Amino acid sequence: MSNATAVHHDAHDAHPTGIMRWLTTTNHKDIGTMYLTFSLIMFLVGGSMILGVRAELFKPGLQLMRPEFFNQLIGVHALVMIFAALMPAATGFANWMLPLQIGAPDMALPRLNNWGFWLLPPAAILLTLPFTLALFGIGDGAVATGWTMYAPLSVQGGIGVDFAIFSVHLLGISSVLGSINVIVTILNMRAPGMTLMKMPMFAWGWLITAFLLIATIPVLAGAVTMLLTDRHFGTHFFDAAGGGDPILFQHLFWFFGHPEVYILLLPVWGFMPQILQTFSRKPMYGYKAQVYSLWAIGALSVVVWAHHFFTVGMPVPALLYFMYSTMSISLPLAVLFYCWIATIWKGSLSFETPMLFAVGWIILFGIGGLTGLVLADVAADAQYHHSYFVVAHFHYTLFAGGIMGIMAGVYYWLPKMTGHMYNEKLGKIHFWLTAISFNMTFIPQFFLGLAGMPRRIPDYALQFAEFNMISSIAAFALGLSQLLFVYNIIMCVRGGKKATDKVWEGAQGLEWTLPSPPPYHSFTEQPTIK
Amino acid sequence: MKRSFLDRSLWLREVLGLMDANFKIVARPNSSLTSRGRFYVVSILACVSLAVALAFGFIGAWLVLPFAGLELLAVAYAFYYINCHANDYESITIVGDDLAVEKRHYKDTSQVVFNRYWARVMLRDLPSGDQSLLLRSHGKEVEFGRHFMNNEERLALAQQLKERVGVVF
Numbered sequence: 138m139s140n141a142t143a144v145h146h147d148a149h150d151a152h153p154t155g156i157m158r159w160l161t162t163t164n165h166k167d168i169g170t171m172y173l174t175f176s177l178i179m180f181l182v183g184g185s186m187i188l189g190v191r192a193e194l195f196k197p198g199l200q201l202m203r204p205e206f207f208n209q210l211i212g213v214h215a216l217v218m219i220f221a222a223l224m225p226a227a228t229g230f231a232n233w234m235l236p237l238q239i240g241a242p243d244m245a246l247p248r249l250n251n252w253g254f255w256l257l258p259p260a261a262i263l264l265t266l267p268f269t270l271a272l273f274g275i276g277d278g279a280v281a282t283g284w285t286m287y288a289p290l291s292v293q294g295g296i297g298v299d300f301a302i303f304s305v306h307l308l309g310i311s312s313v314l315g316s317i318n319v320i321v322t323i324l325n326m327r328a329p330g331m332t333l334m335k336m337p338m339f340a341w342g343w344l345i346t347a348f349l350l351i352a353t354i355p356v357l358a359g360a361v362t363m364l365l366t367d368r369h370f371g372t373h374f375f376d377a378a379g380g381g382d383p384i385l386f387q388h389l390f391w392f393f394g395h396p397e398v399y400i401l402l403l404p405v406w407g408f409m410p411q412i413l414q415t416f417s418r419k420p421m422y423g424y425k426a427q428v429y430s431l432w433a434i435g436a437l438s439v440v441v442w443a444h445h446f447f448t449v450g451m452p453v454p455a456l457l458y459f460m461y462s463t464m465s466i467s468l469p470l471a472v473l474f475y476c477w478i479a480t481i482w483k484g485s486l487s488f489e490t491p492m493l494f495a496v497g498w499i500i501l502f503g504i505g506g507l508t509g510l511v512l513a514d515v516a517a518d519a520q521y522h523h524s525y526f527v528v529a530h531f532h533y534t535l536f537a538g539g540i541m542g543i544m545a546g547v548y549y550w551l552p553k554m555t556g557h558m559y560n561e562k563l564g565k566i567h568f569w570l571t572a573i574s575f576n577m578t579f580i581p582q583f584f585l586g587l588a589g590m591p592r593r594i595p596d597y598a599l600q601f602a603e604f605n606m607i608s609s610i611a612a613f614a615l616g617l618s619q620l621l622f623v624y625n626i627i628m629c630v631r632g633g634k635k636a637t638d639k640v641w642e643g644a645q646g647l648e649w650t651l652p653s654p655p656p657y658h659s660f661t662e663q664p665t666i667k
Numbered sequence: 668m669k670r671s672f673l674d675r676s677l678w679l680r681e682v683l684g685l686m687d688a689n690f691k692i693v694a695r696p697n698s699s700l701t702s703r704g705r706f707y708v709v710s711i712l713a714c715v716s717l718a719v720a721l722a723f724g725f726i727g728a729w730l731v732l733p734f735a736g737l738e739l740l741a742v743a744y745a746f747y748y749i750n751c752h753a754n755d756y757e758s759i760t761i762v763g764d765d766l767a768v769e770k771r772h773y774k775d776t777s778q779v780v781f782n783r784y785w786a787r788v789m790l791r792d793l794p795s796g797d798q799s800l801l802l803r804s805h806g807k808e809v810e811f812g813r814h815f816m817n818n819e820e821r822l823a824l825a826q827q828l829k830e831r832v833g834v835v836f
Contacts, residue, residue, distance in 0.1 A: 241697075246745060313738055317745045324708060325749055327699040352715050355738050356723060359731030366730075374727065382727070389728055392719070439719075 160255075163247030164657060165232045168254050170554070172229030173547075175257055176222050177623065180540070182265070183217035184616050186210045191612040193595050194605050207595040208281035209297065213264060215284035216301065219401065220308045221261045223535065226543045227404035228253075228315050231343050233554060234408075235319065237648035237655060238337040240328025245321040253314035260307035267297040283593060285394070288375030288386040292367050299368070302361045309354045316347035316354075323347075328647070334428070337646055338421065341428050342407020345435040346400050352439060353393040353400075360389035384449055391442035399438040401535060403431060405542030406473060409495055411646065412549050413477055416492035417484025418643035423476035430469035430476075437466045447515050448522045456515045463513040470506055474499070489641070490564030494545035497572050498537060505533030508583070523593075526586025529579045536575060544571070544622065551629050552636035556654040559629040563621055570618035577611030689763075690831055692824065694815035695756035702753070705746045713739050757811055759802075759824075761831055768802055768809045779809045786832040788825050800825050802832075 162168060190210050193201045202210075232250065236243055244250045267279040280301035282291045291298050323344050327336065336344075363374040364386070373379025375386045406427075414421045421427075443451065443459040451459075477499055486492070508530040512518050521527060544567075552558050581604035586592075590601045597605065636653040648655075700708070720735035751773045760767045766781045781804045790798040797818040800811045812821045 245749065249745070313741065317742055320708065320712075320742075321745055321749055324704070325698055325700040329697065329699070331699070348712070348715075351712050351738065351742065352719055355716060355720055355734035356728075356731050358734040359720075359723065359728055362734070363728060363730050374730075385726065385728060388726075389723065389731070392723075 161251070163243070163251050165236050165244045165247070165250065166554075166655065166657070168244075168250050169229045169232030169234075171254050172225045172232055172257075175254075175261075176226035176229055176543075177626070179217050179221035179225070179261060181619070181623070182261075183214050183222055184619065186214040186217065188613060188616050190214065191609040194597070195609040196606060197597055197599055197602055199596055202595070204595045205281055206278060208283070208593065209268070209279040211593055212281060212283045212286075212301075213268075213279045216264055216280070216304075217261070218535075219284065219397070220305075221257065221264070223401045223539050223543065224308075224312065225257060226540075227343075227346070227401065230339075230404060230408065230543075230546055230550070231315070231319055234550065234648060235322055235340060235343060236326070237651060238646055239323060239326060239331060239340055240647050241322060241326035244318050245326050246318045249314050250318050253311045253318065256307045256311040256314075260304045260311065263300045263304040263307065267295075267300050270296075285387075285390055286361070286364065287390070288364060288367065288383045289377075291364055291386075292375060299365070302365050305361050306358060309358050312350050313354050316350040319343050319347040320351075334425065337407075338410050338424070338427060339404065339407035341431055342403040342405070345431050346403040349396045349400050349403075349435055349438065353396045356389055357393035360386060360393070363389075384446075387446045387449060388443065391445045392439070395442040395445060396435075396438040398531075398534065399434060401539045402542075403435065405498075405539060405546070406431065408546050408549070409498065409542055410477060410480060412491050412495045412545055413480045414645065415549070415641050415643045416487055416489060416495070417481040418486075419480060419484040420645075421476075422479035422482075423472070426472050427476050430472040433469035434466060434473075437462065437469070441466065444513055444518070447518045460513055460515045464510060467506065467510055474503065474506075485643075487642075489548075490559070490561060490568055491545045491549035493565060493568040494541055494548065497568065498541050498545060501533055501537030501541065501572070501575070505530060505535075505538050508533060521586060523591055524586035525582040525590045525592055528592050529582035529586060532575075532579050532582075536579075541571065541575075544568075547622075547626065549641075550648075551626065552640045553648060553651075553653050553655070555630050555633075556636055556652075557629050557633035558636050558640075559625050559633065563625045567618060567621040567625065570621065571615065574611045574615035574618055578608050578615055581605070581608045581611075690761040690827075691758065693756050693758040694812055694820075695754075696752070696815055698749075698753045700749075702750055705750050709739075709743050709746050712742055755814075757815060759811060759828070766802070766832060768811060779807060781805075781807070781832075783832050788828045788832060790822070790825055798822065798825075802828070 159167065159171060162171075187210070189202070190207060193199070193207055232244065235241070265279065267276050270276050271278040276297065277295035278297055280286065280291075280294065280297040282294055282298065286298065286301065323336070323340050363372070366372040367374050367376060367381070373381040375381050375383045377383060410421050410427060441459060441463045443455065444463040447456060447459070481496070488496070508526070512521055512527065512530060548559060548564055585601050585604050585608075588601065590597055638652050639649045640653060641649075716735045716739055720731045723729075723731045754771065755773070756769075756771050758767075758769045760769070761783055764783050766783045766786050767778055768781075769776065769778045779802075781802060786802055786804045789801040789803055791801055793799055798821060799813060800816075800821040802809050802811060812824060816824070
């Protein structure tokens with residue numbers, strides 16, 4: 138019998154054009170494009186917010202805004218960057234590339250895919266709407282509790298907290314729908330011959346990400362719902378006066394929040410080895426070791442959450458457990474670093490923009506990892522907790538490790554997606570400006586943290602003035618240099634030198650066997666993996 | 668390109684006077700996970716998610732449980748849906764004077780039998796520029812290959828069918 142390729146949805150035979158194409162599409166590439174576009178827009182929105190914060194922190198004293206508004210900008214910046222910029226970017230790549238990489242005609246559940254995306258814009262609107270409402274005298278602005286929404290502060294907060302709760306619910310539903318789709322697609326729609334251990338690393342990264350989301354999103358959903366009932370329905374889950382426990386919220390939040398870090402990073406760890414091998418013109422080093430390491434990190438990520446609040450007052454055995462378990466993550470991560478470096482070792486390297494970002498990513502993300510080890514130490518954390526050291530650390534992991542990784546992916550796959558080459562010179566300038574300004578923004582923050590400057594404050598002691606000024610100037614340079622990125626993408630989408638099917642000389646994988654850009658229906662011909 | 672071919676174990680038989688007359692093509696989706704595999708995946712996800720939800724439920728955060736339950740229902744339904752449609756297929760069988768088009772969609776199996784010599788193979792343009800493949804005779808019309816074949820496959824199959832229907836070998 139013949140296994141003809143399955144095109145799962147007949148709606149594809151006649152796809153609408155114009156706005157209806159985007160509203161009703163079930164095509165994985167259209168949905169991927171929407172995710173990536175949404176991500177880029179929200180990246181600029183979230184970035185603009187933090188430039189407001191950095192402007193306020195340019196010098197000591199209150200210059201531009203009230204402390205309440207400062208807090209709102211910080212909290213919404215984090216929520217936007219994590220949930221509306223970084224996660225959708227990874228999901229956008231999953232939509233675009235997973236079917237191409239595993240030889241599937243589309244995602245397994247295309248309508249679910251459409252719903253997953255279209256939940257995001259309302260969620261983003263809910264999150265930012267209180268800013269606008271406040272201008273009309275409704276409410277007191279957006280959520281001002283920081284992205285962690287710790288109780289009891291969030292129980293007492295204004296309507297921004299309610300908006301944030303509903304927004305988080307929508308984002309969570311979107312993530313769960315996306316995860317279900319990814320799991321079903323990867324496990325059920327691989328091309329004949331593509332066993333699990335022949336899957337592209339990106340598929341592995343996303344599969345583990347999806348498992349983590351399935352395991353942790355209900356906890357976040359439960360936590361924010363409990364918060365909602367505490368606020369409006371007379372429950373006392375987090376109210377000590379009513380027999381509740383505010384620290385319970387921290388456990389719930391970080392049970393989701395710590396795996397969330399890996400949810401943001403695992404997809405990048407998936408495609409980054411592919412970029413490294415492409416520009417090293419070598420096979421990937423240690424495929425199996427990387428797969429097992431990804432699984433180990435995924436498993437460990439759900440048992441280490443309390444290192445985020447060592448200082449809250451836990452029994453010593455708990456402190457020791459969370460310290461050692463957190464530090465143990467460095468072992469599989471070290472294996473990954475070893476494999477990444479071994480992949481480029483003695484390779485025939487060339488440094489196109491994706492490779493520049495990839496190599497920069499290894500170094501900068503390495504700094505994020507190593508400073509994480511410092512924070513994992515209970516004794517050291519007693520000093521560094523809630524300081525700018527933490528801020529610098531997680532920006533090295535999430536900006537350098539996450540966003541710069543995504544940028545590498547954008548430059549790597551943009552020619553495949555659009556059929557045009559981007560402006561290489563502009564790409565390299567973007568990399569160097571980003572790398573330099575990023576370091577100039579956050580290296581001073583390590584020292585500010587070590588010197589004792591607490592995070593989430595609009596004003597600070599005079600001794601911190603110089604480093605804050607450097608950090609603020611560099612932050613604006615970092616923000617402005619992203620306009621080059623946006624310009625390069627727009628110009629690449631609109632035209633440019635025609636990209637070849639393979640695009641990169643050393644590219645390996647099924648996606649490079651398709652034309653650039655790929656046809657509307659990927660793999661109408663079932664590929665077979667040998 | 669995928670091609671039709673004879674499933675010899677079932678259908679090949681010599682019919683006097685009908686050279687190369689027997690023919691069968693089956694189109695069905697690719698499925699890289701077995702039914703058992705689907706069960707294991709859902710079970711693993713359910714165990715992990717419920718264990719987490721129950722643990723938090725025991726320390727007072729019982730509101731995690733309904734969300735875990737809802738999520739697992741969605742996961743289970745997705746895999747159930749895939750499982751239901753894993754055995755979907757469309758087939759054309761030509762044996763002797765009969766041309767049978769059989770379709771299975773979930774539990775529904777339908778079969779339309781044409782007289783091979785009267786059946787007509789038609790291609791109809793779709794708005795996308797592709798063609799749909801239709802078999803028609805005596806007021807009956809059946810579309811074939813819309814779900815599980817691409818346009819090139821449908822065109823190739825139409826050519827093969829035209830050589831086999833409406834003529835006497």
